[in-house]
Amino acid sequence: MSSNTKTNTLSSSSSISPLPGDVYTILKDIDVLPNPNLHFRLQLPRQAQEFLDKREVREFMSGALAGAMTKAILAPLETIRTRMVVGIGSKNITGSFVQVVEQQGWQGLWAGNMINMIRIVPTQAIEFGTFECTKRAMASLQEKLKQNECPKLQIGCLNLSLNLSWISPTAVAGAAAGVASTLVCHPLEVLKDRLTISPEIYPNLGTAIRNIYKDGGIGAFYAGLSPTLVGMLPYSTCYYFMYDTIKKSYCLTKNKKSLNRLEMLMIGALSGFTASTISFPLEVARKRLMVGALQGKCPPNMAAALSEVIREEGLKGLYRGWGASCLKVMPSSGITWMFYEAWKDILLVQKGISL
Template identity: 70%
Template structure:
C-alpha cells in the first residue's frame, strides 16, 4: 500500500507520518557542525572576539610591570610609593619580579578581553536593532492612568547596556584567573606557580575560593565597565563629528582610550580597593566579611584617602592599558574584518 507522507522538518530531525496502520517514523538528523563552524569563523563576532584577544595579549605583554606595582600598592605590600615599590621589587626578585604572575596574566587577559569586547559589540548591536524594530512598528506606548510609557525604550543607551553586559559576562567567566594572578603577584613563596596556586586555593578554601570577592568585583565592574565603554564610544563619536572624520588615526585612538580608562577608574577605584582586600585578605590572616566592611576597614586604618591608595599607580597602568588596547583592537578589526561589516 502506498503511504501518503506529510513531512515536518526541523533543524535536527524529521518526522514522517504514515497511515493508521503504520506508526510515525522519526529520522534524526545531526547538525552540520563543520558548516556552522565555518560560518562562525568568517562572522563578525569571531573577528571581534579574536581582535579583542590579540589586543589584550599585546597590551599586557608591554604593561605587566605597572600591573605588578599597582597590585602590591593596593593590597598594602611593600613601599607606598611607585618608585620605591619599583626598586624594592628589583632588589628582592630581580627584573623578573616585575613580570611576577605575568603568565597567568596573559592566560587571564586573552579570554577576558576577547569575551568583554566581543560581548560589548554584540549586545550593543542587539539593543540598537531592537530599538529600531520597535520604532518601525510605530513607537508602541502603554497607558498607565494619565501616564503614557514609551515602549520603544529609546531612552536606553545601547552603549551603556553593552558595557555593563561586557563587564558582567567577562567577570563571571574569568574571575578565578584574576584570583590566581593576584596570589602569584603578592606572594610568590606560598604560590610559586599557577598549578600549585590553583590546587592550594581549592584545598584551603574549596572551589568557592576561586570566586573570592566576586560580589564586590561585579558591583565595582558595573560602574567601571558602563562608564568606560560609554566614555570611549561617546568621545570617539563626538570627536569624529567635530573633525568630520570617519576613521581616527592610532594616536587619536590612544588618547581617547586613555581618557576613558582614567575617568572610569577614578569613579570606581574605592570599590577596586575593597575588592582587592577581600581577594587577598586570607593571605594576611584577616578577611573582611563583605565589601562594606572592607571599605570601613580601609577608612578606619588610613582615612578617606586610603580609598584611593594606589590610585596614581592605577592610573599609570589603566590609562596606557586602555589606550593601547583600543588602538590594537581597532587595528586588528581592520585587518580581520577587512571592511566586510561597516557600521
C-alpha cells in the same frame, strides 16, 4: 638498470594514480595542496572557515589579540599597581618598583604574568565580543521601537510607555561586557592576584590551583566575586560609554570618518582614566576582599572593607594606589583600544565586513 630506464620509471610513476590511503590522497583530502614552489597552503574545512568568517568570531579574536599584546607590554605596571592597592611594601611607585627588583629580580615585575596572559585572552575576547553584540542588539531594538508604536504597560489607571530611546546602547553594552567577562574569568583573576602578591606561597600556577582548592574548595576561586561585579558595573559602563562618546564627538568636530592610531590611543587612555577614577574606591575594597585572607584579616563584605580602609587611613585611603592605577590603566586602555581597532581593520574591514 640504466639511467634512461630509471628516468622512464620515475616519469611513468608520476602519472600513476595514488593508491587509496597513501600520503598524497590524505593530503589532497584535507586540501593541503602543493604549488610549483613547494610551498603549502592549508585550507580549512568549509564549516570551520564559515565559522571563522563570522563577524562575532572575528570581533572575539580582535579582543583576544589586543588584550594579549597589551598585557605583554604592561605587566610590570600591573604588578606594582596590585601591590600598592592591597598595601604591600612601599607606598609610592618608585619605591615599590625598586623593592620588587631587589627582592625578586627583574623577573619579579612579571610575577603572575603567565596566568595574566591566560586570563586576559578569554577576558578581552568575551568583553569586546559581548560589547559589540549587545550594542548592535540594543540599537536594532531601539530602531524597531521607533518604527512601530512603543509597547505600553497598564497598572491600574496608570499607563506607561516602554520607550527605550533614552537608554544608551553603548552604556548597556559596556555593563553587559563587564558582567559577562567577570562571571567567566573571575577564577583567573584570583589566581593572578595570588601569584603576584605571594610568590613564596604560590610559586607557580599548578601549586596555586592546588593550594586554593585545598583551602576553600571551588568557592575559593570566586572569592570577592560580589564586590568585583559591583565595582565592574560602573567601571565597564563608563569605560565603553566614554570611549564611544568621545570618539563620535571628536570625529564630528574634526569632520573625520575615522581616527588614526594616535587618536585612538589618546581617547582610549582618557576613557580608562575617567572610568578608573570613578570606580577606584570599589577597586580598593575588591582587592582587600580577594587577598585579605593572606594577611589574616578578611572583611566580610564590601561595605566592611570600605569602612576598614576609611577607619585606618581616612578617606584618602580609598584612593591609595590611584596614581599607580592610572599609570597602568591609561596606557593599558589606550593601547588596548588601538590594538583592538587595528585588528578589527585587519580581520573585518579588509574582509569586507562593515563596522
